Amino acid sequence: MRFSMLPQVFVQMFKKPFTNKFPAKYTPSSTTKFVEKIQNGTVTIHPPVPIPEHFRGKIRYDKDKCIGCKLCIKVCPSEAIEFKEEEKKIKIFLARCTFCSQCNDICPVSCLSMSDDFLLADTDKYSKNLIVE
Amino acid sequence: MSQTIKTTFQLPIGPIHPALKEPVAFEFEIDGEQIIDVNVTLGHVHRAIEWAARKRNPIQVLYLAERICGICSYCHPMAFALAVERIADVEVPEHAQFLRVIHAEIERMCSHILWAGVAAHEIGFDSVLFLTWEIREKLLDLTEYLVGNRVTKAITMIGGVRRDITPEMYPKIKETLQYLKDSFEKLRRVYLEDKTFKMRTKGCGILTKEEALKLVAAGPTTRASGVKKDVRVDQSYFAYCDLDIDYMTPDILTGEVNGDVYDRIIVRLLEVKQSISLIEQCLEQMPPGPIVSEPKIAKLLAKLKKVDGEGIGRMEAPRGEVFHYVKLNANEYIYAWKVRAPTYNNIMPWIPMLKNQQIADIPIVAASTDPCMSCTNRIIMIEDKKTFILGKEELHQRSIQKTRRLHL
Numbered sequence: 001m002r003f004s005m006l007p008q009v010f011v012q013m014f015k016k017p018f019t020n021k022f023p024a025k026y027t028p029s030s031t032t033k034f035v036e037k038i039q040n041g042t043v044t045i046h047p048p049v050p051i052p053e054h055f056r057g058k059i060r061y062d063k064d065k066c067i068g069c070k071l072c073i074k075v076c077p078s079e080a081i082e083f084k085e086e087e088k089k090i091k092i093f094l095a096r097c098t099f100c101s102q103c104n105d106i107c108p109v110s111c112l113s114m115s116d117d118f119l120l121a122d123t124d125k126y127s128k129n130l131i132v133e
Numbered sequence: 134m135s136q137t138i139k140t141t142f143q144l145p146i147g148p149i150h151p152a153l154k155e156p157v158a159f160e161f162e163i164d165g166e167q168i169i170d171v172n173v174t175l176g177h178v179h180r181a182i183e184w185a186a187r188k189r190n191p192i193q194v195l196y197l198a199e200r201i202c203g204i205c206s207y208c209h210p211m212a213f214a215l216a217v218e219r220i221a222d223v224e225v226p227e228h229a230q231f232l233r234v235i236h237a238e239i240e241r242m243c244s245h246i247l248w249a250g251v252a253a254h255e256i257g258f259d260s261v262l263f264l265t266w267e268i269r270e271k272l273l274d275l276t277e278y279l280v281g282n283r284v285t286k287a288i289t290m291i292g293g294v295r296r297d298i299t300p301e302m303y304p305k306i307k308e309t310l311q312y313l314k315d316s317f318e319k320l321r322r323v324y325l326e327d328k329t330f331k332m333r334t335k336g337c338g339i340l341t342k343e344e345a346l347k348l349v350a351a352g353p354t355t356r357a358s359g360v361k362k363d364v365r366v367d368q369s370y371f372a373y374c375d376l377d378i379d380y381m382t383p384d385i386l387t388g389e390v391n392g393d394v395y396d397r398i399i400v401r402l403l404e405v406k407q408s409i410s411l412i413e414q415c416l417e418q419m420p421p422g423p424i425v426s427e428p429k430i431a432k433l434l435a436k437l438k439k440v441d442g443e444g445i446g447r448m449e450a451p452r453g454e455v456f457h458y459v460k461l462n463a464n465e466y467i468y469a470w471k472v473r474a475p476t477y478n479n480i481m482p483w484i485p486m487l488k489n490q491q492i493a494d495i496p497i498v499a500a501s502t503d504p505c506m507s508c509t510n511r512i513i514m515i516e517d518k519k520t521f522i523l524g525k526e527e528l529h530q531r532s533i534q535k536t537r538r539l540h541l
Contacts, residue, residue: 004322009260018267054281054296071431077189077196100196100287105295106430
């Protein structure tokens, strides 16, 4: 066909959008008010896309289980883990973390695991939300 | 009376230019619309990755290698793992060999479909760009389902892979493959039969077989010129020797080899089809077994600490052959690491491809080799705030000088 993309373009015009929908259809004039409305239940939003089963998100750390063997520090590719000498526990800086979950694999007592929390944007890289200890 | 002297113009493009996705500098010599000569300068995105690796152990380097390039986030760590496995005599279980093929082929399809979209964008056919990226999105969803993330897979481990593909995952893989097969026909019709594509790509950016052999082009670029070269067939690794695989050259479809941009599109589309069949074969033939030879990583690290020697890892990346050289010297950290990405080979063929072409053809011809600058930039010399390139003679002289220095 001379222009074989043309029928495809016409088909596309009547198809639903392929992309995932934004939570709101139109930009709200005030985001904070909009969030309040969602919490009150007066407005419904498009539900978020489900997270896959083995997603690697923010690290969970079970402090009581940790034996302070330092193996995770040895394999961390981005040197995101710091060892606290007095306590013999670790401190993970998520601003440096590459979410490879290698520390989860090597941990002999399985005190580390990956959660599905991916909303980690912050203006301060040392904020409380970005440090796991 | 003086005679009129006709001169050519110099047209510099880059290092930073809106038409370029990554920094690379071109110096064109043009006469009107026609390109007379071209010179390419590299080395604008050097990140000292190989140096950084010298302060890391082999397991940490796997993730560093993954970050050489976003699209090749699987073949770089895998080639590194192949090199380390060769040094340490690590045998990979058969099940893991098949899993490695599946991930490699998914990456190849992602890369080729992405490239097809970029090529369409370069000739100003943006509706095709959105069509191809819609198809690629399904592949990224599959990647996320299998390995946990869309781009940085973190699946490589020395002696195997980190995550298994269980029979419960087969339906999702098969469903995506079926979707790809259905979309493939759509893609084939758009790319190979559309008049716009034919007009812009046929007879454009020709690389002859002789030039391809002389300049050691790699991957789909060289196969489109009729050179039968593919590491998967030539020096089989993983489980490719058990699978039905052959060189993909454009004459399979059209019966002739021109070596132009159109042929490069054909080769990449044929390879997408080949990848689908390879994954299907893997799912059928995959034997059960362990996914990694040494599940205890601490033990593996202790073993690698004692190893002394050097090795190479070769692998067919989506863009061509990727080559890793690793040297370990019975130390915790690796001693030396050298990466040669396929784009390095595919830079020089730009010169014969671009000569006698028009300025408007520069983007599509340059994009037709699927260049990746962040893969390529490995060495730059800076002295007194000036960059310079070392030629063969000077390198030889420096080598002699160093030997003499060491003898003193």
